[in-house]
Amino acid sequence: xxxxxxxxxxxxxxxxxxxxxxxxxxxxxxxxxxxxxxxxxxxxxxxxxxxxxxxxxxxxxxxxxxxxxxxxxxxxxxxxxxxxxxxxxxxxxxxxxxxxxxxxxxxxxxxxxxxxxxxxxxxxxxxxxxxxxxxxxxxxxxxxxxxxxxxxxxxxxxxxxxxxxxxxxxxxxxxxxxxxxxxxxxxxxxxxxxxxxxxxxxxxxxxxxxxxxxxxxxxxxxxxxxxxxxxxxxxxxxxxxxxxxxxxxxxxxxxxxxxxxxxxxxxxxxxxxxxxxxxxxxxxxxxxxxxxxxxxxxxxxxxxxxxxxxxxxxxxxx
Amino acid sequence: xxxxxxxxxxxxxxxxxxxxxxxxxxxxxxxxxxxxxxxxxxxxxxxxxxxxxxxxxxxxxxxxxxxxxxxxxxxxxxxxxxxxxxxxxxxxxxxxxxxxxxxxxxxxxxxxxxxxxxxxxxxxxxxxxxxxxxxxxxxxxxxxxxxxxxxxxxxxxxxxxxxxxxxxxxxxxxxx
Ligand SMILES: Cc1cc2nc3c(=O)[nH]c(=O)nc-3n(C[C@H](O)[C@H](O)[C@H](O)COP(=O)(O)OP(=O)(O)OC[C@H]3O[C@@H](n4cnc5c(N)ncnc54)[C@H](O)[C@@H]3O)c2cc1C
Numbered sequence: 001x002x003x004x005x006x007x008x009x010x011x012x013x014x015x016x017x018x019x020x021x022x023x024x025x026x027x028x029x030x031x032x033x034x035x036x037x038x039x040x041x042x043x044x045x046x047x048x049x050x051x052x053x054x055x056x057x058x059x060x061x062x063x064x065x066x067x068x069x070x071x072x073x074x075x076x077x078x079x080x081x082x083x084x085x086x087x088x089x090x091x092x093x094x095x096x097x098x099x100x101x102x103x104x105x106x107x108x109x110x111x112x113x114x115x116x117x118x119x120x121x122x123x124x125x126x127x128x129x130x131x132x133x134x135x136x137x138x139x140x141x142x143x144x145x146x147x148x149x150x151x152x153x154x155x156x157x158x159x160x161x162x163x164x165x166x167x168x169x170x171x172x173x174x175x176x177x178x179x180x181x182x183x184x185x186x187x188x189x190x191x192x193x194x195x196x197x198x199x200x201x202x203x204x205x206x207x208x209x210x211x212x213x214x215x216x217x218x219x220x221x222x223x224x225x226x227x228x229x230x231x232x233x234x235x236x237x238x239x240x241x242x243x244x245x246x247x248x249x250x251x252x253x254x255x256x257x258x259x260x261x262x263x264x265x266x267x268x269x270x271x272x273x274x275x276x277x278x279x280x281x282x283x284x285x286x287x288x289x290x291x292x293x294x295x296x297x298x299x300x301x302x303x304x305x306x307x308x309x310x311x312x313x314x315x316x317x318x
Numbered sequence: 319x320x321x322x323x324x325x326x327x328x329x330x331x332x333x334x335x336x337x338x339x340x341x342x343x344x345x346x347x348x349x350x351x352x353x354x355x356x357x358x359x360x361x362x363x364x365x366x367x368x369x370x371x372x373x374x375x376x377x378x379x380x381x382x383x384x385x386x387x388x389x390x391x392x393x394x395x396x397x398x399x400x401x402x403x404x405x406x407x408x409x410x411x412x413x414x415x416x417x418x419x420x421x422x423x424x425x426x427x428x429x430x431x432x433x434x435x436x437x438x439x440x441x442x443x444x445x446x447x448x449x450x451x452x453x454x455x456x457x458x459x460x461x462x463x464x465x466x467x468x469x470x471x472x473x474x475x476x477x478x479x480x481x482x483x484x485x486x487x488x489x490x491x492x493x494x
Contacts, residue, residue: 099451
């Protein structure tokens with residue numbers, strides 16, 4: 001049973017902000033909020049359904065990129081052709097959230113504001129350089145997503161503000177991205193570990209790189225030092241392995257009932273190699289072919305038991 | 319306790335009801351409309367026994383408020399059979415032995431209806447992906463996938479023979 005609460009379903013944005021400032025709990029898809037309520041963790045006496053607010057609705061792809069209302073569902077991202085051809089990591093992240101039923105309800109705004117370090121859409125949004133818009137009665141502010149998180153389940157948002165929209169810039173034709181979610185089963189599990197990568201390749205050199213880690217700290221986070229390892233360098237297995245080693249040092253995964261920190265740290269290394277290979281290959285494909293899945297290129301060390309191969313043993317990918 | 323008035327169409331019939339604000343769609347269907355096909359499994363959206371179609375899309379009725387449903391259309395397993403005839407998916411589930419205890423079956427059927435509306439000729443991989451949110455603890459998934467493929471055959475044959483079965487399928491999940 002859900003606890004007793006009063007329900008507000010305003011259409012007026014300022015009214016919604018006032019209700020939130022006054023302590024009402026915003027609910028979009030409710031896939032986090034109502035689960036917490038069923039479990040007794042959330043006892044909010046007032047619930048603010050934000051689905052009627054037009055400021056949070058709609059989604060559009062244009063020359064300048066994606067304009068996504070905070071209410072955009074994971075399913076809408078999953079079945080959208082432009083997402084697959086231009087923002088493949090987002091397709092991979094959103095299409096692996098929960099199940100079809102969950103994805104029809106659960107929103108990007110809710111995934112961000114729930115603040116779980118394992119949130120599947122966030123790493124892909126971070127590497128695609130997403131900017132969030134938050135708005136309140138006094139107007140709106142734009143904040144790069146990686147600056148929006150200020151701590152575990154903490155955000156740069158005021159009590160009277162709502163997350164309204166996301167902007168994701170249009171990647172150039174020489175860009176490619178990838179997200180890998182490591183789970184113990186193929187569906188309905190949270191990411192035990194996840195890494196996202198975005199690269200732009202020019203003349204076989206990394207001209208732009210972003211890497212983001214999921215389940216590796218209090219919030220989803222960028223790995224800036226690993227990005228620096230690759231930037232400006234020619235593409236090679238050696239440099240990709242160096243980036244993976246840097247990621248392994250930078251990530252701070254914890255032990256939980258799902259896995260030990262040691263295993264997660266090893267996964268960070270191996271998954272970084274997988275997603276960088278995949279992102280590079282996608283970057284090299286013409287836009288028309290970027291929507292296709294790329295077979296996973298397993299790094300010889302992935303089975304975890306063998307010692308890592310020496311650099312000479314690793315063949316060059318290009 | 320706050321109450322909300324809703325006008326909601328369930329299995330083609332319009333209902334005008336007053337519901338407590340905190341009542342889930344699942345409880346509304348079971349307790350107010352006595353449609354007991356939908357099941358409360360985990361109440362956390364994990365099990366799939368809660369699956370009903372809202373405006374043609376599969377949703378977790380345990381995490382949806384009845385109060386949100388004003389003006390919307392819900393389809394439950396009770397709405398699949400038409401004129402006393404089972405839906406081809408229901409027939410196929412029986413024939414393929416895709417049911418043991420039956421607890422997951424209504425949810426499985428509703429996810430299968432949604433799947434076939436999206437992919438009328440699905441591959442096994444598509445069946446597995448689109449039905450990933452429905453858990454079965456006894457039959458096993460192979461026969462369930464077999465049943466979906468058998469239903470596709472049935473519907474194709476029915477279409478060739480221009481029997482009304484095909485229309486039935488379209489009716490079952492049309493997005494209005
Ligand atoms: C069975 C199941 C499986 C799941 N699997 C996954 C998974 O694989 N990967 C994953 O990442 N997540 C998963 N989740 C978690 C959840 O579905 C996602 O986090 C989802 O994106 C939350 O979106 P929502 O719209 O349902 O959020 P809600 O529950 O409506 O809200 C979540 C939080 O965000 C706040 N909020 C929502 N929208 C706004 C807004 N616009 N402005 C300000 N605050 C806002 C709410 O107040 C609340 O605190 C799963 C959940 C369930 C029940």
